[in-house]
Amino acid sequence: MNDKKAQTRERILAAASTALLQRGPVEPSVGEVMGVAGLTVGGFYAHFESKDALMLEVFEQMLCQRRDLLGALDQELPADQRRVLAAAFYLSRKHRDASDQGCPLPSTLGELNRLPEGFRQALAQHLELMTAQLAASPEEADKVLADIALMVGGLALARALGPCELSDRVLRAAKSAIL
Template sequence: MSERKSRTRERILAAAGAVLAERGPGDPAVAKVMAAAGLTVGGFYAHFASKDALMLEAFRQLLGRRRARLAELDGSLGGRERRVLLAAFYLSRKHRDMQGERCPLPASLAEIERLPEGFRLALAEHIELMTAAISETPEEADTALADLALMVGGLALARALGPGELSDRVLRAAKSAVN
Protein backbone atom coordinates (compact mmCIF):
# COMPACT_ATOMS: atom_id res chain seq x y z
CA MET A 1 0.00 0.00 0.00
CA SER A 2 1.41 3.40 -0.91
CA GLU A 3 2.18 5.90 1.84
CA ARG A 4 -0.47 8.28 0.51
CA LYS A 5 -3.12 5.55 0.43
CA SER A 6 -2.12 4.49 3.94
CA ARG A 7 -2.47 8.07 5.26
CA THR A 8 -5.88 8.40 3.59
CA ARG A 9 -6.99 5.11 5.14
CA GLU A 10 -5.89 6.35 8.57
CA ARG A 11 -7.86 9.60 8.07
CA ILE A 12 -10.96 7.58 7.26
CA LEU A 13 -10.42 5.34 10.31
CA ALA A 14 -9.91 8.37 12.56
CA ALA A 15 -13.15 9.94 11.32
CA ALA A 16 -15.01 6.64 11.71
CA GLY A 17 -13.63 6.21 15.24
CA ALA A 18 -14.78 9.67 16.30
CA VAL A 19 -18.30 9.04 15.02
CA LEU A 20 -18.36 5.52 16.47
CA ALA A 21 -17.39 6.73 19.95
CA GLU A 22 -20.25 9.24 19.88
CA ARG A 23 -23.00 7.28 18.15
CA GLY A 24 -22.02 3.62 17.97
CA PRO A 25 -20.91 1.50 15.02
CA GLY A 26 -24.27 1.17 13.27
CA ASP A 27 -25.23 4.82 12.97
CA PRO A 28 -22.84 6.69 10.72
CA ALA A 29 -23.41 6.64 6.99
CA VAL A 30 -20.34 6.22 4.80
CA ALA A 31 -20.98 9.70 3.38
CA LYS A 32 -20.82 11.22 6.87
CA VAL A 33 -17.57 9.46 7.72
CA MET A 34 -15.96 10.38 4.42
CA ALA A 35 -17.06 14.01 4.78
CA ALA A 36 -15.57 14.09 8.29
CA ALA A 37 -12.32 12.78 6.79
CA GLY A 38 -12.46 15.52 4.13
CA LEU A 39 -12.96 13.00 1.33
CA THR A 40 -15.64 12.07 -1.18
CA VAL A 41 -17.68 8.89 -0.96
CA GLY A 42 -16.32 7.72 -4.30
CA GLY A 43 -12.96 6.81 -2.80
CA PHE A 44 -14.34 4.75 0.04
CA TYR A 45 -14.21 1.34 -1.64
CA ALA A 46 -10.56 1.81 -2.56
CA HIS A 47 -9.88 1.46 1.18
CA PHE A 48 -12.62 -0.74 2.67
CA ALA A 49 -14.86 -3.54 1.39
CA SER A 50 -17.91 -2.30 3.30
CA LYS A 51 -19.13 0.06 5.99
CA ASP A 52 -19.09 -2.83 8.46
CA ALA A 53 -15.44 -3.56 7.64
CA LEU A 54 -14.55 0.09 8.27
CA MET A 55 -16.48 0.31 11.52
CA LEU A 56 -15.10 -3.00 12.80
CA GLU A 57 -11.53 -1.86 12.17
CA ALA A 58 -12.25 1.51 13.82
CA PHE A 59 -13.87 -0.30 16.79
CA ARG A 60 -10.83 -2.55 17.21
CA GLN A 61 -8.49 0.46 17.03
CA LEU A 62 -10.47 2.38 19.65
CA LEU A 63 -10.50 -0.59 22.02
CA GLY A 64 -6.79 -1.13 21.47
CA ARG A 65 -6.05 2.48 22.36
CA ARG A 66 -8.07 2.09 25.58
CA ARG A 67 -5.99 -0.94 26.54
CA ALA A 68 -2.76 0.87 25.67
CA ARG A 69 -3.69 3.67 28.06
CA LEU A 70 -4.33 1.15 30.81
CA ALA A 71 -0.94 -0.43 30.13
CA GLU A 72 0.67 2.94 30.94
CA LEU A 73 -0.26 2.54 34.61
CA ASP A 74 2.53 1.67 37.02
CA GLY A 75 3.20 -2.05 36.62
CA SER A 76 3.98 -2.45 40.32
CA LEU A 77 0.37 -1.67 41.24
CA GLY A 78 -1.85 -4.55 42.27
CA GLY A 79 -5.07 -5.41 40.47
CA ARG A 80 -7.29 -3.59 42.95
CA GLU A 81 -5.13 -0.47 42.76
CA ARG A 82 -5.27 -0.55 38.94
CA ARG A 83 -9.08 -0.88 39.06
CA VAL A 84 -9.41 2.02 41.49
CA LEU A 85 -7.18 4.23 39.33
CA LEU A 86 -9.04 3.20 36.19
CA ALA A 87 -12.39 3.95 37.85
CA ALA A 88 -11.15 7.35 39.04
CA PHE A 89 -10.73 8.45 35.42
CA TYR A 90 -13.31 6.29 33.68
CA LEU A 91 -16.11 7.32 36.04
CA SER A 92 -15.27 11.01 36.03
CA ARG A 93 -17.28 13.97 34.77
CA LYS A 94 -14.39 14.79 32.44
CA HIS A 95 -14.62 11.37 30.75
CA ARG A 96 -18.42 11.42 30.72
CA ASP A 97 -18.48 14.80 28.96
CA MET A 98 -15.45 14.51 26.68
CA GLN A 99 -15.68 14.42 22.92
CA GLY A 100 -13.32 12.51 20.66
CA GLU A 101 -11.13 10.04 22.54
CA ARG A 102 -13.83 8.60 24.73
CA CYS A 103 -14.70 4.99 25.38
CA PRO A 104 -16.86 3.63 22.55
CA LEU A 105 -18.55 0.94 24.64
CA PRO A 106 -21.46 2.97 26.08
CA ALA A 107 -22.49 4.05 22.58
CA SER A 108 -21.93 0.62 21.02
CA LEU A 109 -23.16 -2.13 23.32
CA ALA A 110 -26.84 -2.08 22.39
CA GLU A 111 -26.00 -2.40 18.69
CA ILE A 112 -23.38 -5.14 18.80
CA GLU A 113 -25.85 -8.01 18.87
CA ARG A 114 -27.28 -6.79 15.52
CA LEU A 115 -23.90 -6.32 13.83
CA PRO A 116 -21.66 -8.92 12.17
CA GLU A 117 -20.06 -11.46 14.52
CA GLY A 118 -16.67 -9.71 14.29
CA PHE A 119 -17.93 -6.95 16.57
CA ARG A 120 -18.92 -9.43 19.27
CA LEU A 121 -15.57 -11.19 18.95
CA ALA A 122 -13.68 -7.88 19.20
CA LEU A 123 -15.70 -6.96 22.30
CA ALA A 124 -15.09 -10.36 23.92
CA GLU A 125 -11.35 -10.10 23.27
CA HIS A 126 -11.27 -6.59 24.72
CA ILE A 127 -13.17 -7.64 27.86
CA GLU A 128 -10.86 -10.62 28.39
CA LEU A 129 -7.72 -8.50 27.93
CA MET A 130 -9.02 -5.70 30.17
CA THR A 131 -10.03 -8.18 32.86
CA ALA A 132 -6.55 -9.72 32.79
CA ALA A 133 -4.96 -6.26 32.97
CA ILE A 134 -6.89 -5.28 36.10
CA SER A 135 -6.57 -8.53 38.03
CA GLU A 136 -3.50 -10.25 39.42
CA THR A 137 -4.77 -13.78 39.95
CA PRO A 138 -7.37 -16.05 38.39
CA GLU A 139 -9.34 -15.79 41.64
CA GLU A 140 -9.46 -12.00 41.29
CA ALA A 141 -10.64 -12.15 37.65
CA ASP A 142 -14.36 -12.35 38.49
CA THR A 143 -14.09 -9.29 40.74
CA ALA A 144 -12.25 -7.46 37.96
CA LEU A 145 -14.90 -8.50 35.45
CA ALA A 146 -17.67 -7.26 37.76
CA ASP A 147 -15.84 -3.96 38.29
CA LEU A 148 -15.39 -3.56 34.54
CA ALA A 149 -19.11 -4.19 33.98
CA LEU A 150 -19.93 -1.69 36.73
CA MET A 151 -17.69 0.96 35.18
CA VAL A 152 -19.06 0.59 31.64
CA GLY A 153 -22.66 0.45 32.86
CA GLY A 154 -22.15 3.39 35.20
CA LEU A 155 -20.61 5.50 32.45
CA ALA A 156 -23.35 4.53 29.98
CA LEU A 157 -26.06 5.54 32.45
CA ALA A 158 -24.27 8.78 33.37
CA ARG A 159 -23.87 9.73 29.70
CA ALA A 160 -27.51 8.91 29.01
CA LEU A 161 -28.55 11.20 31.87
CA GLY A 162 -26.26 13.99 30.67
CA PRO A 163 -24.44 16.45 32.90
CA GLY A 164 -26.30 17.06 36.14
CA GLU A 165 -26.62 16.03 39.76
CA LEU A 166 -28.16 12.58 39.17
CA SER A 167 -25.51 11.75 36.57
CA ASP A 168 -22.79 12.89 38.96
CA ARG A 169 -24.30 10.70 41.68
CA VAL A 170 -24.24 7.68 39.36
CA LEU A 171 -20.55 8.28 38.66
CA ARG A 172 -19.72 8.65 42.36
CA ALA A 173 -21.74 5.59 43.37
CA ALA A 174 -20.21 3.37 40.70
CA LYS A 175 -16.71 4.63 41.51
CA SER A 176 -17.17 3.91 45.23
CA ALA A 177 -18.41 0.36 44.46
CA VAL A 178 -15.29 -0.62 42.53
CA ASN A 179 -13.25 -3.01 44.61
Protein backbone atom coordinates in the same frame (compact mmCIF):
# COMPACT_ATOMS: atom_id res chain seq x y z
CA MET B 1 0.62 1.10 1.06
CA ASN B 2 1.97 4.45 -0.09
CA ASP B 3 2.10 7.42 2.28
CA LYS B 4 -0.78 9.31 0.67
CA LYS B 5 -3.06 6.26 0.77
CA ALA B 6 -2.05 5.55 4.39
CA GLN B 7 -2.75 9.15 5.38
CA THR B 8 -6.14 9.06 3.69
CA ARG B 9 -6.96 5.81 5.47
CA GLU B 10 -6.02 7.38 8.82
CA ARG B 11 -8.30 10.36 8.11
CA ILE B 12 -11.18 7.98 7.44
CA LEU B 13 -10.43 5.99 10.61
CA ALA B 14 -10.28 9.19 12.70
CA ALA B 15 -13.63 10.40 11.32
CA ALA B 16 -15.18 6.97 11.91
CA SER B 17 -13.85 6.90 15.49
CA THR B 18 -15.62 10.15 16.31
CA ALA B 19 -18.81 8.97 14.61
CA LEU B 20 -18.74 5.67 16.49
CA LEU B 21 -18.31 7.40 19.85
CA GLN B 22 -21.05 9.92 19.20
CA ARG B 23 -23.64 7.76 17.41
CA GLY B 24 -22.57 4.13 17.53
CA PRO B 25 -21.40 1.90 14.68
CA VAL B 26 -24.75 1.44 12.91
CA GLU B 27 -26.16 4.93 12.42
CA PRO B 28 -23.34 6.92 10.75
CA SER B 29 -23.31 6.56 6.97
CA VAL B 30 -20.28 6.13 4.76
CA GLY B 31 -21.10 9.54 3.25
CA GLU B 32 -21.12 11.17 6.66
CA VAL B 33 -17.78 9.63 7.66
CA MET B 34 -16.16 10.51 4.35
CA GLY B 35 -17.54 14.07 4.53
CA VAL B 36 -16.02 14.58 7.98
CA ALA B 37 -12.75 13.19 6.63
CA GLY B 38 -12.95 15.74 3.78
CA LEU B 39 -13.25 13.03 1.14
CA THR B 40 -15.81 11.81 -1.37
CA VAL B 41 -17.74 8.57 -0.97
CA GLY B 42 -16.26 7.26 -4.21
CA GLY B 43 -12.87 6.77 -2.59
CA PHE B 44 -14.17 4.76 0.35
CA TYR B 45 -13.96 1.34 -1.26
CA ALA B 46 -10.30 1.83 -2.15
CA HIS B 47 -9.69 1.59 1.61
CA PHE B 48 -12.45 -0.58 3.11
CA GLU B 49 -14.61 -3.47 1.96
CA SER B 50 -17.73 -2.15 3.70
CA LYS B 51 -18.97 0.20 6.40
CA ASP B 52 -19.08 -2.73 8.82
CA ALA B 53 -15.43 -3.51 8.05
CA LEU B 54 -14.50 0.13 8.74
CA MET B 55 -16.47 0.27 11.98
CA LEU B 56 -15.07 -3.07 13.17
CA GLU B 57 -11.52 -1.90 12.54
CA VAL B 58 -12.20 1.34 14.41
CA PHE B 59 -13.88 -0.55 17.27
CA GLU B 60 -10.92 -2.91 17.62
CA GLN B 61 -8.47 -0.01 17.40
CA MET B 62 -10.30 1.92 20.11
CA LEU B 63 -10.46 -1.10 22.42
CA CYS B 64 -6.73 -1.62 21.95
CA GLN B 65 -6.12 2.02 22.88
CA ARG B 66 -8.14 1.49 26.08
CA ARG B 67 -5.96 -1.49 27.00
CA ASP B 68 -2.82 0.49 26.21
CA LEU B 69 -3.96 3.15 28.70
CA LEU B 70 -4.32 0.45 31.34
CA GLY B 71 -0.89 -0.85 30.47
CA ALA B 72 0.52 2.62 31.11
CA LEU B 73 -0.48 2.39 34.77
CA ASP B 74 2.36 1.62 37.13
CA GLN B 75 2.65 -2.17 36.97
CA GLU B 76 4.39 -2.15 40.35
CA LEU B 77 1.10 -1.18 41.97
CA PRO B 78 -1.07 -4.02 43.28
CA ALA B 79 -3.87 -5.03 40.88
CA ASP B 80 -6.62 -3.63 43.13
CA GLN B 81 -4.92 -0.22 43.17
CA ARG B 82 -4.60 -0.26 39.37
CA ARG B 83 -8.35 -1.00 39.18
CA VAL B 84 -9.07 1.96 41.47
CA LEU B 85 -6.97 4.25 39.26
CA ALA B 86 -8.63 2.90 36.12
CA ALA B 87 -12.08 3.47 37.64
CA ALA B 88 -11.15 6.99 38.77
CA PHE B 89 -10.35 7.95 35.18
CA TYR B 90 -13.02 5.90 33.44
CA LEU B 91 -15.79 7.20 35.69
CA SER B 92 -14.73 10.83 35.50
CA ARG B 93 -16.59 13.83 34.11
CA LYS B 94 -13.79 14.37 31.62
CA HIS B 95 -14.22 10.87 30.18
CA ARG B 96 -18.03 11.15 30.23
CA ASP B 97 -17.93 14.45 28.35
CA ALA B 98 -15.29 13.48 25.77
CA SER B 99 -17.15 13.46 22.47
CA ASP B 100 -14.26 12.59 20.18
CA GLN B 101 -12.27 10.15 22.30
CA GLY B 102 -12.95 7.62 24.98
CA CYS B 103 -14.42 4.19 25.38
CA PRO B 104 -16.60 2.98 22.51
CA LEU B 105 -18.49 0.42 24.60
CA PRO B 106 -21.36 2.64 25.83
CA SER B 107 -22.23 3.68 22.26
CA THR B 108 -21.79 0.20 20.79
CA LEU B 109 -23.15 -2.43 23.17
CA GLY B 110 -26.82 -1.79 22.43
CA GLU B 111 -26.20 -2.35 18.72
CA LEU B 112 -24.14 -5.55 18.86
CA ASN B 113 -27.10 -7.73 17.90
CA ARG B 114 -27.35 -5.80 14.60
CA LEU B 115 -23.66 -6.08 13.77
CA PRO B 116 -21.50 -8.85 12.31
CA GLU B 117 -20.17 -11.49 14.71
CA GLY B 118 -16.70 -9.92 14.57
CA PHE B 119 -17.89 -7.18 16.93
CA ARG B 120 -18.85 -9.72 19.61
CA GLN B 121 -15.56 -11.51 19.12
CA ALA B 122 -13.66 -8.24 19.51
CA LEU B 123 -15.62 -7.45 22.68
CA ALA B 124 -14.99 -10.91 24.15
CA GLN B 125 -11.28 -10.68 23.40
CA HIS B 126 -11.15 -7.18 24.90
CA LEU B 127 -12.85 -8.32 28.11
CA GLU B 128 -10.49 -11.29 28.45
CA LEU B 129 -7.41 -9.12 27.90
CA MET B 130 -8.61 -6.38 30.27
CA THR B 131 -9.43 -8.95 32.92
CA ALA B 132 -5.94 -10.40 32.59
CA GLN B 133 -4.44 -6.90 32.90
CA LEU B 134 -6.41 -6.03 36.04
CA ALA B 135 -6.61 -9.32 37.94
CA ALA B 136 -3.79 -10.32 40.27
CA SER B 137 -4.86 -13.96 40.06
CA PRO B 138 -7.37 -16.16 38.22
CA GLU B 139 -9.51 -16.13 41.36
CA GLU B 140 -9.95 -12.36 40.99
CA ALA B 141 -11.23 -12.59 37.41
CA ASP B 142 -14.93 -12.50 38.31
CA LYS B 143 -14.43 -9.46 40.58
CA VAL B 144 -12.61 -7.70 37.74
CA LEU B 145 -15.39 -8.54 35.27
CA ALA B 146 -17.94 -7.15 37.73
CA ASP B 147 -15.89 -3.96 38.08
CA ILE B 148 -15.64 -3.61 34.29
CA ALA B 149 -19.40 -4.14 33.95
CA LEU B 150 -20.02 -1.51 36.63
CA MET B 151 -17.67 0.97 34.96
CA VAL B 152 -19.17 0.53 31.47
CA GLY B 153 -22.73 0.61 32.79
CA GLY B 154 -22.02 3.63 34.96
CA LEU B 155 -20.40 5.52 32.10
CA ALA B 156 -23.25 4.61 29.74
CA LEU B 157 -25.85 5.93 32.20
CA ALA B 158 -23.84 9.07 32.90
CA ARG B 159 -23.40 9.79 29.18
CA ALA B 160 -27.09 9.18 28.55
CA LEU B 161 -27.99 11.69 31.25
CA GLY B 162 -25.48 14.26 30.00
CA PRO B 163 -23.63 16.67 32.24
CA CYS B 164 -25.95 17.19 35.21
CA GLU B 165 -26.00 16.49 38.94
CA LEU B 166 -27.65 13.07 38.58
CA SER B 167 -25.04 12.05 36.02
CA ASP B 168 -22.28 13.15 38.41
CA ARG B 169 -23.93 11.10 41.15
CA VAL B 170 -23.99 8.01 38.91
CA LEU B 171 -20.25 8.42 38.27
CA ARG B 172 -19.51 8.86 42.00
CA ALA B 173 -21.69 5.91 43.02
CA ALA B 174 -20.12 3.54 40.49
CA LYS B 175 -16.64 4.70 41.43
CA SER B 176 -17.31 4.21 45.15
CA ALA B 177 -18.50 0.65 44.51
CA ILE B 178 -15.11 -0.17 42.99
CA LEU B 179 -12.92 1.75 45.42
